[in-house]
Amino acid sequence: MEGRCAVETWTEFGFSGTPYTPKIKFGLGTNVFLCTGSDEVFVFSTQERKLRAVLQFPGPVSDLVECHDKQLLYVSCRSGVYCISFPFLLSRVQSSPADASSSPAELKISSDFLVVGEEGALSLLLVSSVLLILSQRDTSWLLSLYKTPEQTQSSSYEMLGSFRLPQVLADLNSDTEGQTGTRRRPVLVCVHPGHPKSPSSSSTSSSEMTITDSHFCLEPVLFKLLFGIDAALARSPVILCGLPDGRLCFLPLRLPGSQLRVLRSLEQPVVFVGASVVMETGPGLARCLVAVGEQGRVVLMKTDKGEPEGGGDMAGFIEGCVPGPVVCSFVDEHHLYYSTGSDLLVLDLSEGSSWREGKERDGETSRKTAAAFQSPTSLNVCRVIALAAPALNTTGDVQLLGLTIRGQLQRIILPAGREDAGSSNLPSTQVGRSVRDLLSAIGDVCERASVLKTAIKSKNQILRHLNHVLNISFLLLANKNSEEHLPMQEKQIRCYAETRWSRLLQKDSLNLTCVLDNSSPYVLEQGWTLSITVFPLSYSSSAEGESSSTNFSFPFHNLNPGETLEVSLPLSAAGDTSFPMRVSCSLIFSLSSLLGEEETAHLPSLQSSCISLPLNTLTVDWLHTLQVNSPTMHPISRNATSQSSNITTDTVQAFLNSHRSRCAGRGEGGGEGASKAEREQCSASVRVSSELLRDTLVLKSSDLDPRGPKSTPQNLCSSLLDWLLYESPEGVKMGHQGDRFVLSSSVVHARGPTGDTVKLTAKEVNVGEESLRAIEVQIESSSIAAVCGLHHAVLRRIQTLLQIAPERAASTMRVQSLGLRQALQRA
Structure with missing residues (x-):
């Protein structure tokens, strides 16, 4: 032809x-x-x-x-x-x-x-x-x-x-x-x-x-x-x-x-x-x-x-x-x-x-x-x-x-x-038509080549995107396999959080700001979703078999190396006592994002397919939920009863007075007011070695000298309270209502998530016949739930402190002689 x-x-x-x-x-x-x-x-x-x-x-x-x-x-x-x-x-x-x-x-x-x-x-x-x-x-x-x-x-x-x-x-x-x-x-x-x-x-x-x-x-x-x-x-x-x-x-x-x-x-x-x-x-x-x-x-x-x-x-x-x-x-x-x-x-x-x-x-x-x-x-x-x-x-x-x-x-x-057609003597009209046909054929070939080039470019982009996803997946799976030996701060992709109280429509609520930190050399491109699941640490399923967990999803487009993604989510309302809470963070990648909408429409099974990669788990306890009263607004006094009356509102005071009167009616003998208050107050205490605190809290600050004035018992007490309230040893810290103030006293007054006032006191005491010096943290409140929750939170902090403490044989023997490790295991 x-x-x-x-x-x-x-x-x-x-x-x-x-x-x-x-x-x-x-x-x-x-x-x-x-x-x-x-x-x-x-x-x-x-x-x-x-x-x-x-x-x-x-x-x-x-x-x-x-x-x-x-x-x-x-x-x-x-x-x-x-x-x-x-x-x-x-x-x-x-x-x-x-x-x-x-x-x-x-x-x-x-x-x-x-x-x-x-x-x-x-x-x-x-x-x-x-x-x-x-x-x-x-x-x-x-x-x-x-x-x-x-x-x-x-x-x-x-x-x-x-x-x-x-x-x-x-x-x-x-x-x-x-x-x-x-x-x-x-x-x-x-x-x-x-x-x-x-x-x-x-x-x-x-x-x-x-x-x-x-x-x-x-x-x-x-x-x-x-x-x-x-x-x-x-x-x-x-x-x-x-x-x-x-x-x-x-x-x-x-x-x-x-x-x-x-x-x-x-x-x-x-x-x-x-x-x-x-x-x-x-x-x-x-x-x-x-x-x-x-x-x-x-x-x-x-x-x-x-x-x-x-x-x-x-x-x-x-x-x-x-x-x-x-x-x-x-x-x-x-x-x-x-x-x-x-x-x-x-x-x-x-x-x-x-x-x-x-x-x-x-x-x-x-x-x-x-x-x-x-x-x-x-x-x-x-x-x-x-x-x-x-x-x-x-x-x-x-x-x-x-x-x-x-x-x-x-x-x-x-x-x-045609067999008899010659190519030497062609009429001009046929030559012109042949040129047009040749140009049309060239146009068709160029159009087909353009379509193929676009298809190859699209497939290359899909392969590059899939390669990034696989590299990130291998990185997170390697972190998960070695997370018992790898500190959270050294993970290249991790989450940390901060709690903060806010007031809206005359109602207080506790919010959690979660930050996704990408310190890896890879870009988290389109298709990734940050998934956060919040559930109480100790809970039982409902009668219908449903758990009390709540899931939040935050899709994002591009998160370059060194950048962070900050999201906020409601944690609880005022009066909620379901603490401590676990916050489980994970990254989810949707496979449908690799293809376009037209290709995905022909593959309905791919629309619901995804990859879930766990990041890390955070814990929000009672210490994160405290609202600390500023010492400038409420001067600290040695009289615990007067301090409590100065920092509480009229509503809370009326509730406590009615609670005292009911307890007094049930008491035996009907003693004086001081004895009634003593029966109504609940307390718990935790003791930790002063030497351990000097090795972990004081020496880690470059401007502190253990032999200087900062190493005095008073400074050890305030440093311990400051570390308990404002540091984030496990990735969660308490937000500040305004500028953070430095604790200059060994007594802290605060308000818990249920509205009850709590008092944290740190003082140095002698323990045992060897007169071993220790710092005692005492928790006092009229709410037994607040005392139990704070006691559990303080024990968790001390457990973290023991894990980062220097391994000294003498200190280890003394700590073990005090039975603190046994107490932490029971907690």
């Missing part, structure tokens, strides 16, 4: 994500019907080069077929088959407003046009006055036959019969449908024996029957060999069904007792079934049936001559495989045209006469056949997903009508090959 093809775009309309494969169908006159698989059918005029009408149906359109003699159009939809007459359609188009002449007429097809209410119709075929509908049921394929009425206005369609064919166990179309979201319709064509002579078919000439996409005439000998002597003698048209499971079935239409039988299996979804002349034996008769599979398998069915010794003719099957996949296909008298989605190719079938002659077939012939199938000619036209029947124009060139994936309707002209 000499020269290059010319591509001309006639119109463009967008469509995507259709449930059925698109289809182009020539109608009456110069009209073309475009079925894109959506709920719309477009009517395009090739003469006017414009879109004339848009037919809107109640659901996605799977197939359409026209009746030329009665000027009817049958359309299969989800709810059944609709019938529209061409005169009615033209009248509605012509009655459109004059100002809308530039835009197509939109016609909404209602249920009044429904003629056959058979749901799930996939393919249609009209043979004379019989309408065939192929649909899929749960376990079988159903081919239904309906007789069309004589009068076009009638809506009575008589059912003539139905034929069932069981489905195979594995549907070959299921994988393709799951990946692309588009379902391939079955192929329905009609094969006539020789020239049709029935009156019902006389309106269509044999030449037209040869090139139509659903009817063609087959050589009588091949017809008899393929479908049987009975069908040939009865001159019965034969219906060929190419199913998505790979089977090619046939049904003699006018033969009594006929059944659907399997003629051949392609073992892949059938894309196209047609006929080719290959060798001329008579005008309009085809000598070869052609079946094409989705993965590129091609089966040629032709007549093989028998041996001279007396062997008769027999049906020969030639199988080959062209470079696939095959999106759409068509044949003319000598060529097979097919599109892979990225290129349009043509295979010369006229060479098939030498591929197999007689019954013998040696190795050299097999190699030639395979090479012929594997070497089609590229036409350099990309992204074609539907083809119409080929035709010849006035100059002898083959003309195709194609639909691209972007919704462009293109006319593709292929120059015919």
Whole structure:
């Protein structure tokens, strides 16, 4: 085939994500019907080069077929088959407003046009006055036959019969449908024996029957060999069904007792079934049936001559495989045209006469056949997903009508090959057209290369993003495996927090500010979510089996190395006593963020897939929830009773007075007020070695000298209280209400989360007979819950202090002699 093809775009309309494969169908006159698989059918005029009408149906359109003699159009939809007459359609188009002449007429097809209410119709075929509908049921394929009425206005369609064919166990179309979201319709064509002579078919000439996409005439000998002597003698048209499971079935239409039988299996979804002349034996008769599979398998069915010794003719099957996949296909008298989605190719079938002659077939012939199938000619036209029947124009060139994936309707002209054509003396018009064709082909190749370059760039970005995710995952998993030996401050990705009280609408609430610190060399890109789960340290599930945990999610985009992400969340309201609380932090990555929205929509299972990586766990105890009273506002006095009365509000004081009076009524003997207050106050104490505090609290400050004034017992007491309240040994610290003040006293007054006043006192005492010096921290409050919670919090702090203390044998023996480790274990 000499020269290059010319591509001309006639119109463009967008469509995507259709449930059925698109289809182009020539109608009456110069009209073309475009079925894109959506709920719309477009009517395009090739003469006017414009879109004339848009037919809107109640659901996605799977197939359409026209009746030329009665000027009817049958359309299969989800709810059944609709019938529209061409005169009615033209009248509605012509009655459109004059100002809308530039835009197509939109016609909404209602249920009044429904003629056959058979749901799930996939393919249609009209043979004379019989309408065939192929649909899929749960376990079988159903081919239904309906007789069309004589009068076009009638809506009575008589059912003539139905034929069932069981489905195979594995549907070959299921994988393709799951990946692309588009379902391939079955192929329905009609094969006539020789020239049709029935009156019902006389309106269509044999030449037209040869090139139509659903009817063609087959050589009588091949017809008899393929479908049987009975069908040939009865001159019965034969219906060929190419199913998505790979089977090619046939049904003699006018033969009594006929059944659907399997003629051949392609073992892949059938894309196209047609006929080719290959060798001329008579005008309009085809000598070869052609079946094409989705993965590129091609089966040629032709007549093989028998041996001279007396062997008769027999049906020969030639199988080959062209470079696939095959999106759409068509044949003319000598060529097979097919599109892979990225290129349009043509295979010369006229060479098939030498591929197999007689019954013998040696190795050299097999190699030639395979090479012929594997070497089609590229036409350099990309992204074609539907083809119409080929035709010849006035100059002898083959003309195709194609639909691209972007919704462009293109006319593709292929120059015919001529053996006597010379390349030395070409007319100027042909030279100009060749240049235009060459530029068009270059444009198509450049456009295809641009699409491939964009796809490669997108895949590279996805791989780079996935590589970052894997590196971060390995880093966090390595931290988790060694978190018993790795301090939290040394983790490259970690969380720390700060508690802070706020007041809104005359109600106090405790908030937690959590900070995600990225000290790793990796960027936390889009797709990551910081997940925080808050739950009490000691809780029991509810009666319904639900826990009292609360989860917070904070998606973020980019967190570069060295940056932090700060989020706030409500921890509890005033009066809540569910402390201590655990705060579990983790990073969650959504796998759907690796792909775009369109790719993710075709993979619903990926939308809920994610990776969860734990970071670290924080603990919020009673010390973090205290509201410390400023010493400038409330001067510290040695009298604990007067201090308590000065720092409490009237409401709390009234509550305490009433509590004292109730306790006094229950007391024995009714002593004085001092003894009553002594019984009402709850207290607990913790003692820790003074030497241990000097080694851990004083020496770690660069400006402190253990032999200086800072190492006095008074300074040790205030340093211990300051460390208990304001340091964050485990990643959580208490926020400051204003500027932080330095504790200059060994007594601290504060208010707990329940509103009760608490008093923390630190003093140096002698322990044991050896007069070992220790610092005693005493906790006092009228609330036993506050005393227990603070006692537990102080013990946790002292346990952390023992873990960071220097390992000295003498100090260790003294600490153990005091029994503090046993007390911490009990706590």
